[in-house]
Amino acid sequence: MSVVLQAKHINKYFRKPVLFHVLKDINFQIEKGEFVSIMGKSGCGKSTLLYILSTMDTDYEGELFLSDQLVTGQSRAHLSYLRNKHIGFVFQFHYLLSEFSVLENVMLPAKKLAEKSHQEIEHDAMQKLKILNIDHLAKKRASQVSGGEKQRVAIARALINNPSIIMGDEPTGNLDSHNAENVFNIFKQLSEEQNLSLLIVTHDEDFANKTDRIIQMGDGKIII
Amino acid sequence: MTNWKVILNIAKTHLLTKIKQTSTAALGVTFGIGSYITLVCFMTGLNAMLDDLILNQTPHIHVYNEIEPSKQQPVSLFDDVNSSFNVVHSIKPKLSQKKIHNAVPIIDFLEGNKNVRGALPQVKTQIFYVAGSIEIGGNLTGINSVEETKLFNMSDYIVEGSAEALEQTDNGILLGIGIAKKMSLKVGDRVQVSPINGGIFPLKIVGFYQSGIADLDAIQSFTSIKTIQRILGKANNYITDINIKLFDIEQAPSLAKMIEQQFKLKAIDIKTANAQFETGTSIRNLITYAVSITLLIVAGFGIYNILNMLIYEKMNDIAILKATGFSGKDVQLIFMSQAMIIGFVGGILGLLIGFGLASLIDTIPFQTEALPTVETYPINMNPLFFIIGFSFAMLSTFLAGYLPSKKARKIDPVKIIRGQ
Numbered sequence: 001m002s003v004v005l006q007a008k009h010i011n012k013y014f015r016k017p018v019l020f021h022v023l024k025d026i027n028f029q030i031e032k033g034e035f036v037s038i039m040g041k042s043g044c045g046k047s048t049l050l051y052i053l054s055t056m057d058t059d060y061e062g063e064l065f066l067s068d069q070l071v072t073g074q075s076r077a078h079l080s081y082l083r084n085k086h087i088g089f090v091f092q093f094h095y096l097l098s099e100f101s102v103l104e105n106v107m108l109p110a111k112k113l114a115e116k117s118h119q120e121i122e123h124d125a126m127q128k129l130k131i132l133n134i135d136h137l138a139k140k141r142a143s144q145v146s147g148g149e150k151q152r153v154a155i156a157r158a159l160i161n162n163p164s165i166i167m168g169d170e171p172t173g174n175l176d177s178h179n180a181e182n183v184f185n186i187f188k189q190l191s192e193e194q195n196l197s198l199l200i201v202t203h204d205e206d207f208a209n210k211t212d213r214i215i216q217m218g219d220g221k222i223i224i
Numbered sequence: 225m226t227n228w229k230v231i232l233n234i235a236k237t238h239l240l241t242k243i244k245q246t247s248t249a250a251l252g253v254t255f256g257i258g259s260y261i262t263l264v265c266f267m268t269g270l271n272a273m274l275d276d277l278i279l280n281q282t283p284h285i286h287v288y289n290e291i292e293p294s295k296q297q298p299v300s301l302f303d304d305v306n307s308s309f310n311v312v313h314s315i316k317p318k319l320s321q322k323k324i325h326n327a328v329p330i331i332d333f334l335e336g337n338k339n340v341r342g343a344l345p346q347v348k349t350q351i352f353y354v355a356g357s358i359e360i361g362g363n364l365t366g367i368n369s370v371e372e373t374k375l376f377n378m379s380d381y382i383v384e385g386s387a388e389a390l391e392q393t394d395n396g397i398l399l400g401i402g403i404a405k406k407m408s409l410k411v412g413d414r415v416q417v418s419p420i421n422g423g424i425f426p427l428k429i430v431g432f433y434q435s436g437i438a439d440l441d442a443i444q445s446f447t448s449i450k451t452i453q454r455i456l457g458k459a460n461n462y463i464t465d466i467n468i469k470l471f472d473i474e475q476a477p478s479l480a481k482m483i484e485q486q487f488k489l490k491a492i493d494i495k496t497a498n499a500q501f502e503t504g505t506s507i508r509n510l511i512t513y514a515v516s517i518t519l520l521i522v523a524g525f526g527i528y529n530i531l532n533m534l535i536y537e538k539m540n541d542i543a544i545l546k547a548t549g550f551s552g553k554d555v556q557l558i559f560m561s562q563a564m565i566i567g568f569v570g571g572i573l574g575l576l577i578g579f580g581l582a583s584l585i586d587t588i589p590f591q592t593e594a595l596p597t598v599e600t601y602p603i604n605m606n607p608l609f610f611i612i613g614f615s616f617a618m619l620s621t622f623l624a625g626y627l628p629s630k631k632a633r634k635i636d637p638v639k640i641i642r643g644q
Contacts, residue, residue: 051638056547077551084549091641095544097234099241109548111230157548169641 003068004164004197005030005053010062012048022048023060024220030165033195035187037208040217046201047169049217053199054087054167055079067164084113088158092170095154096142102153103129103138110160121160128156132186148179155186166190168200172207184210231554234545235561242534246566249530252523253570253621254577257613260516261578264609266585267512269602271505276377279501282494283344283376283467284476287324287483290490294318327463330487334468339475342375344368346465347452353445354416354424355407362403362443364417366452369398375469384411385431395451397427401434402442417445417455425455520620523570527624531563535632542632543640556633563625564618571617575610 012023022045030036038046051057053064055071058079064071066086071079083089096105106125110116116124129135132152137145142153151171158166166187172180184207190196191212200211208214216224239246293315299305324330327345334343347366352359369387372378379387383401390396397415409415414426427447434441447455453462470476476493483491495502535542542555586603 047642051642054547056636057638077553080546080549080551080554083547089547091547095540095547095641097237097541097544099237108230108234108545111233112227112549112554114227114230161549 002032003029004032004034004066005199006065006068007049007053008063008065010049010052010060010064012045012052012057012060022220023052026062026222028215028222030197030199032164032197033191035191035198035212036200036215037211037213038199038201038215038217039203039205039208044217045220046217050167050169050199050201054089055083084109085161086164088155088161088163088166090151090154090158090166090168090171092173096150096157098141098143100142101138102134102140102142102145105142105153106156106160109157113161125156125160128159129153131159132156148175148182151175151179151183152186155183159190163196165197165199168198168202170202170204171200172202172204180204180207227554231557232561234558235565238534238538238558239562239565245530245534249527249566250570250573252526253520253567253617254573256516256519256523256620257571257574257617258577258581259519260613260616261575261609262581262585263516264512264613265578265582265603265605266601267508268606268609269604271508272604273598273602275501275505279494279498282498284470284473284494285468285480285483285491286497287330287466287468287487287489287491288464289320289322289324291317291320291322322464323458323462324464324466324487324489327466328461331463331466334466334483337479339470339472339479341469341471342371343466343468344371344375345449345463346467347449347456347458347462348464349452349456350420351455352418352420353403353407354418359418360403360406362400362445364397364445364447364452364455366449367446368449369446376467381433381435383432383434385429387431389430390446390448393428393430395425395427396430396447397451398431398433398446399429400441400444401432402438403445404429404432406442419455421456423455427451517616520616524620524624527563527566527621528628531559531625531628532631534562535559535628535635538632539635539640542635543637546635546637547641552633555635556629559629559632560622560625563621563629567617567621567625570621571614574617575613578613579605579610 006029007026010023010026011021014020014022026049038049040046048057052060055064055066058076062072066082071082074082096102097108100108103122103125106128107121110121110124111118126135126138129138132155134145134149134152134156137149137153142150145153151174154171155166168187172183175183187198187200188210191198198211200207202208214224215222297312297315299310299312331343331345334340345368349364351362351364353362367378369378369390373387382398385398387398390398397417399409399415403415404410407415409429411429411431413429415429416424416426418424433444433446435444449463450460453460456462468479470479473494477495480491480493480496483489545555545558546552582603582605585601586605588601590598590601592598
């Protein structure tokens with residue numbers, strides 16, 4: 001099995017207000033098709049780790065590999081490109097561009113990547129919306145759909161460039177149990193049917209228990 | 225790699241959803257540019273009119289024989305007193321003729337110069353206008369009226385009668401309007417003039433001359449060169465002044481110097497003679513630009529403010545754009561293009577408003593005694609002003625957009641996403 005994401009000896013410090021060692025020698029890897037969740041108490045550094053893995057935070061020590069390629073030390077422009085092409089994001093708060101339609105929100109990362117024509121992108125976006133059963137919302141403004149629907153739009157957007165990995169920062173944290181269940185099923189389905197890797201930070205034990213692997217964190221270290 | 229289509233689409237959506245703020249910002253630019261165009265068209269129109277008032281009828285180079293003392297006094301020619309200290313008291317101007325020696329060949333020579341549009345002979349003299357026992361001092365100038373009309377817009381200042389009439393009528397006179405009023409004369413009447421060395425000549429009034437400068441109109445009259453030569457009892461090569469008009473006014477000082485050296489005559493160029501007009505013009509221009517730039521700076525701050533607000537409102541959007549793969553540069557371009565769109569739309573509207581206002585001013589009646597040919601407020605609609613105005617709109621919005629958009633570029637998405 002090929003390795004999608006690998007972290008080697010990652011250390012991270014917060015310098016303000018006082019020097020604080022947040023992440024201590026983090027080593028792990030995620031293989032293709034794996035559905036991994038990160039659990040831990042508030043403040044143990046799991047979100048911080050996720051943002052390092054997402055390439056958005058570059059202020060750390062150690063090495064990060066994405067599909068066997070070293071990401072650490074790359075230029076910001078290249079990191080943006082990597083995020084665009086290889087990483088899909090789902091956040092706790094839905095973070096859609098509220099002035100754009102659902103369809104446009106989903107299409108945006110693909111338009112940025114600009115590898116396909118407008119028609120192809122639109123077709124792909126409709127496809128992703130269909131997979132998530134929200135194709136009827138395509139023309140609605142993002143601000144006019146419900147919370148659960150927004151999260152599914154966000155997942156569709158994460159999928160649009162067929163990324164190597166999807167990362168989620170408590171994607172179900174803001175949803176009721178029914179919608180949370182729904183989102184989990186979507187993730188599970190993507191993992192099984194499309195062999196997609198997923199890395200989800202969560203507080204929800206039920207959610208974590210159903211994933212392939214749980215990384216338990218405490219005090220900036222990986223416990224299990 | 226910049227994907228302009230996506231960036232402009234996002235910019236457009238941002239602007240359209242905040243149409244109120246967008247139009248406020250654009251209106252700032254519109255008023256700035258509009259008032260700049262109006263102001264500059266009006267001010268330069270006024271400048272041109274005031275300059276024309278003097279410069280149109282002023283030759284670019286005026287050549288004449290100056291009465292002045294000899295530069296070298298005889299004592300300095302005498303070697304025996306060379307080593308002693310000489311003081312000459314009561315220097316008198318040298319007696320020389322008023323006429324320009326060999327004037328006709330000089331005129332022919334000057335006409336041959338490729339910079340010269342025309343060189344016109346004039347005969348100037350002091351006379352008295354005689355009405356009964358009253359004698360009013362004045363100037364009578366002999367001119368070639370048809371040529372003067374061509375080169376110095378003479379006909380603009382003839383309020384009754386015409387320049388041709390002067391040419392066609394023997395013993396005709398174009399009387400200054402001030403004298404005509406003093407002596408209650410009208411076209412067709414006769415006026416008696418007396419040159420300084422005596423004699424009285426009746427001349428027929430063929431028209432009135434009004435320069436707009438009252439002092440001048442009260443003394444100055446024109447007649448043909450032949451007539452004045454006859455009054456003075458001189459030969460027909462008696463020419464006292466040569467007025468030269470050039471194609472390029474900038475050549476005036478150098479040509480004047482050349483004439484002085486070559487012919488030993490006095491040659492005054494327009495730049496030296498009317499330096500104060502250029503000062504006035506440049507100061508008026510300075511005021512125009514100072515006011516316009518102030519207006520545009522205010523508009524620029526408006527844009528700066530609105531973009532700053534917009535960026536605070538769009539923090540989440542910026543974070544999400546960055547998280548999904550838009551680089552800092554892309555985000556900066558999104559906000560820059562918003563500023564530039566505001567500048568472009570506001571600028572174009574400003575040009576239209578400026579054009580409209582200037583055209584409106586151009587139709588407002590403006591009549592004054594001093595300017596017989598001006599009927600409406602003067603407007604100088606120069607395409608250059610529109611180009612400058614538009615460039616300035618783009619420049620100021622660029623600067624106003626640059627700082628906020630740079631801030632947007634530097635926003636750390638992690639901080640925004642974690643902050644929630």
